[in-house]
Amino acid sequence: MIRVVLPSHLRTLAQVSGEVMLDIEGPVSQRSVLDALEACYPMLRGTIRDQVSGKRRAFLRFFACKRDLSHEPPDFLLPEAVASGAEPFLVVGAVAGG
Amino acid sequence: MSTVRLLVGTRKGAFVLTSDGHRQKWEINGPFFGGWELYHLKGSPVDPNRIYASQCSGWFGQMIQRSDDGGKSWTPVGNKFVYDGVPGTHQWYDGTPHPWEFKRVWHLEPSLTDPDTVYAGVEDAAMFRSTDAGQSWQELSGLRGHGSGAHWMPGAGGMGLHTILLDPSNAARMYIAISAAGAFRTDDGGKTWLPKNLGLKSDFMPDPTAEVGHCVHRIAMHPSRPNVLFMQKHWDVMRSDNAGDSWHEVSGNLPTDFGFPIDVHAHEPDTIYVVPIKSDSEHYPPDGKLRVYRSRSGGNEWEALTKGLPQSDCYVNILRDAMAVDSMDSCGIYFGTTGGQVYASADSGDSWKAIVRDLPGVLSVEVQTLP
Numbered sequence: 001m002i003r004v005v006l007p008s009h010l011r012t013l014a015q016v017s018g019e020v021m022l023d024i025e026g027p028v029s030q031r032s033v034l035d036a037l038e039a040c041y042p043m044l045r046g047t048i049r050d051q052v053s054g055k056r057r058a059f060l061r062f063f064a065c066k067r068d069l070s071h072e073p074p075d076f077l078l079p080e081a082v083a084s085g086a087e088p089f090l091v092v093g094a095v096a097g098g
Numbered sequence: 099m100s101t102v103r104l105l106v107g108t109r110k111g112a113f114v115l116t117s118d119g120h121r122q123k124w125e126i127n128g129p130f131f132g133g134w135e136l137y138h139l140k141g142s143p144v145d146p147n148r149i150y151a152s153q154c155s156g157w158f159g160q161m162i163q164r165s166d167d168g169g170k171s172w173t174p175v176g177n178k179f180v181y182d183g184v185p186g187t188h189q190w191y192d193g194t195p196h197p198w199e200f201k202r203v204w205h206l207e208p209s210l211t212d213p214d215t216v217y218a219g220v221e222d223a224a225m226f227r228s229t230d231a232g233q234s235w236q237e238l239s240g241l242r243g244h245g246s247g248a249h250w251m252p253g254a255g256g257m258g259l260h261t262i263l264l265d266p267s268n269a270a271r272m273y274i275a276i277s278a279a280g281a282f283r284t285d286d287g288g289k290t291w292l293p294k295n296l297g298l299k300s301d302f303m304p305d306p307t308a309e310v311g312h313c314v315h316r317i318a319m320h321p322s323r324p325n326v327l328f329m330q331k332h333w334d335v336m337r338s339d340n341a342g343d344s345w346h347e348v349s350g351n352l353p354t355d356f357g358f359p360i361d362v363h364a365h366e367p368d369t370i371y372v373v374p375i376k377s378d379s380e381h382y383p384p385d386g387k388l389r390v391y392r393s394r395s396g397g398n399e400w401e402a403l404t405k406g407l408p409q410s411d412c413y414v415n416i417l418r419d420a421m422a423v424d425s426m427d428s429c430g431i432y433f434g435t436t437g438g439q440v441y442a443s444a445d446s447g448d449s450w451k452a453i454v455r456d457l458p459g460v461l462s463v464e465v466q467t468l469p
Contacts, residue, residue, distance in 0.1 A: 009133055009158060013174065043174040047158040051178045059157040093157045 002033055003088035007060075010048070010091070014041040019088055028083040030062060031074040048091060063090040102424050103466040104442075105149060105169065106434055107136030110458035112151060114169040117453075121430055121444040124453045130172065131163065138205050138419055138462045139169075145213040146466050150232055152203040152218070160202050162218075164232050175232035179203070179220055182239035188222065189251040198222045198242070205419060207262035211269070219259035223250060223276040225288065238288035241274065246293065246310040253277035253313050253332075260418055261317050265324045273327065273342060278313035281329070283342050294342030298331060316418040318360045320367035328370050328397070330360040330418075335372055337397050348397020353384050359421035363446060364429040368396035371423075371431060371447060373416045381436075382413035390433070392447050406450035407441065414439070419462035426467055434460025 002022040011017060022036040031054075038045045049056050054074065056062070061070045065079045065087050081087035104115040111129025130136075131153045139151040147168040153161040160179065163172040179200045187195035201221040209215035214231040224242045226235040241247075241259075250257060261275035270287045273294070280295040298312045313332035320326065329336040329345065334355050336345040349355035354374045363369035370393050376384045383389060388407040391400040414435035424430035431443045438457040443450045 007157070009155065013158075013161070043161075046160065046177045050159075052180055057157065057159060 001085045002028060002036070002082065003085055004033065004037060005088045005090045006044075007091060007093040009093075010044060013043055013047065016041070027075075028078050029075045030069070030072065030078065033078065033089055059094040061092045061094055063092055064088070100426060101468045102426065102430060103141075103146075103168065103468060104422075104432060104440065104453070105139035105141065105151075105462075105464045105466070106440060106457065106460060107139050107151070107419075107462035108434075108438070108458040108460050109135050112136040112139055112153075113454075113457060115440065115453055119426055121424075121426070121442060122451075124442075126454055127169070129458075130169070131161075134158075134161070135202075136461060137203060138464075140206050140208055140464045141168075141466045142208040142213040142216075143210050144208075146468055148208070148213045148231070150206045150208060150216050152206055154202045160200070162203065162206075162232050176228065176234045179218070179226055179235050180237070181224060181242070182237040187248060188257065189249055191252065195248070198224070200224075201256065202258075204258040204260045205262055207264060210264050210266055217262050217264075217272075219262050219274060221256045221258035222252075223257045223259040223279060225259055225262070225274055227288065238284075240284070240289050241282060241291045244282070244291050244293070246279070249310065250276065250279040251311070261314070263317055263319050263327075265319075266321045267324050271324075271341070273317060273319075275314040275317050275329075277315065278311060278332075280310050280312035281314050281317060281342055294338075295345070296343065297338075297345035297347075298336065299334070300332065302332075315358045316360050318362050318370070320362040323367045326367065326396070328360050328362060330357050330372055332356065332378060335360065335397060348393070350393070350398035350400055352391055352400050353389075353402075357416075358418040359416055359433065361421045361423050361431070363431075364423050364425040365427075366394070366429075366446075369394045369446070370397065371421065372400075373421070373433065375415060381415040386411050386413060388412040388414065388435075390431070390443075390447055390450075403443075403447045403450070405448065406443075406452075417461055419464075420460050422463050422465040424465045424467045430465070432463050432465055434463045436460065 004020040099119045106113040111132040113128035117124045137152045142148040149165040151163040185198035190196035205219040207217040218226040225238045263273040265271035282291045325341040327338040335349045337348045390403040414437035421433040434440045436459040440453045
């Protein structure tokens, strides 16, 4: 199972608490994780990536295994620790403010 | 006794304020969608328990929420707003072509006859319609496709389509307004549109009387007289007596004719309300005095309404969608401020009282009069 940590506003929107668990067959990439996430929680469509272009929303970041994966291409394979469920895939709201 | 329900959108959530017909004691519920910007909420005139809300965030984009129980519970519905065809470009601040990009929904206008039909005014300026209660949205692209579209330019607050008026006597006729393109009218249900800005004069434009480019802030109509329109423009309060074909100024004795909202009394089609703001660069009331101005003659002669409103050290603004009127026998007027106050008058504006003082900055106020 893939573990995904969402920012609090998106947990509220999706009506989940804690981590989201996703079952993904095949390669584990940003794209496949987000596809699975949006399939389970359709209300999240458009909140993490643009619904038309598929681009990550500008003020969100993707972290895993202490690395910033935000700028990796959508089909870049996520670390094995994420694919195995040992580490979560984090969707993080960028800090904005002083 | 009838009840009154206020739908208040703020910079950090939505609030639902309810009262009986006396409108003296209010119950305040919220925040709903705490932390999100609620640009606008509006109920269906056909089914008042159906309410649509525009919820957005710089982080997470646009959501549309729908309530079918008067705002007690909400369901996210469709948030996919895709411009029809190849979007093309409009003019950017520096005069260069800029691709149309959806940013947010400024205004939601439910149909007068069908609770499943609702219109959305969006930034970058365009109009969308849903006929399935908000699940899916289609652009009425004849508006953006008007020949002038490539020359529209955003105002300082963005290029938003913020006003949608539905003609209750003619289902095919609608009016919209865009900052800073101006007013437009359709007579065929949204397929084609014509600019309706004759008589407007905007000194910030190279041709002050050009057909498009005016920064219209808000238009209002009384349902019993839909050919008469009132407009608060960037500067100037205007009136049209021929469904927008031409406009004339009715600023009269206002202390300043800059402002954002304008509204019409529920039972007196010639009684209108504005809130003068000092200037386009000083968005607060003149002299620190919060005054609503009322004209009982359809413009030109205005009286200041001050009873119950702060008359010193007040430097809030009142945004374009933040004023509404109820339809109780004694007409109620409501407005919200950028300082988080919501003021109510149960006597057509003669006296005012703050319902609540410390909400986040108010973006919009709508009112429902319920049996």
